[in-house]
Amino acid sequence: MRLRVAGVIVLLYAQPLSRVVRLTIDDVIRxxxxxxxRLGEPPSPVPAPVAALLLKHITNRGNMNTATNPASRWLSPGRRTGQPLGPNHPxxxxxxxxxxxxxxxxxAIRQQLLELPASVVADALGYHDKTTSRLRNETGGTWSRYAPGDHARSPTGWVPRGTSEVGGPPVPRA
Incomplete structure (x- = not known):
């Protein structure tokens, strides 16, 4: 089960195993x-079949019955006290x-970059934005003109084309 969870996180979220083994049960949010x-901000949604696997793994984690790990918060507890499983074995x-x-x-990361802007992938998966931008350029992604930020409101002083400054009749287009 632990191996399946690690593999799915690598394949879906493009995470290195060194980071996967450092996840805690607190990084899984219901x-x-x-x-x-929680890989970045905001936390990434987990598809239903994977969510079921992840939640089942949390309730049946290995290495929990040893004297060294009775209250471990690691998603994949290791054999050493307070340490996660090392990435080499998985x-x-x-x-x-x-x-x-x-x-x-x-x-996995290149597929994400073909579907989403590099800055969104960087934030959601915990990558540096320069890394995702470089990878996007290598894969031929089409998000080069995406402007990150709050798109819910218009910039101060911006007026849509074809309208007047304040509530007047529409300005004809040339």
């Missing part, structure tokens, strides 16, 4: 029926079952 995973096991971690993670 909001009503929705399950979110990496080797995932490679063994046919999931090349580096290639899978690279493909």
């Amino acid at each position: 909001d009503g029926d929705a399950v979110l995973l 990496s080797a096991l995932l490679n063994k079952v046919g999931i090349p971690i580096a290639a899978a993670r690279g493909a």
Whole structure:
């Protein structure tokens, strides 16, 4: 189960295993029926089948019955007191079952960048915006003119084309 959870997080959210093993159960957020995973801000939604797997894993985490980990908050507790599982073991096991971690993670982030602006991917997945911008350019993404920020309100002094300054009749277009 632990291996499946780690593999799914790598494949869906383009996270390195070194970061996946450092996730805690506090990074899994239940909001009503929705399950979110805190990788960046805002937390990322988790699809229903993966959410069920993640929640089941939390209730049945390994290495919890040892004297060193009775109250561990790690999503994947390790054998050493207060430490998470190391990334090398799950990496080797995932490679063994046919999931090349580096290639899978690279493909996952590039797919995200084809579907969303680089700045949105950076914030949501906890990447640096320069990294996502560089990867977007390498993949030929089409979000180069996206302006990040609050798009819910107009800039001060901006007037839509074809209207007057304040409540007058529309200005004819040339």
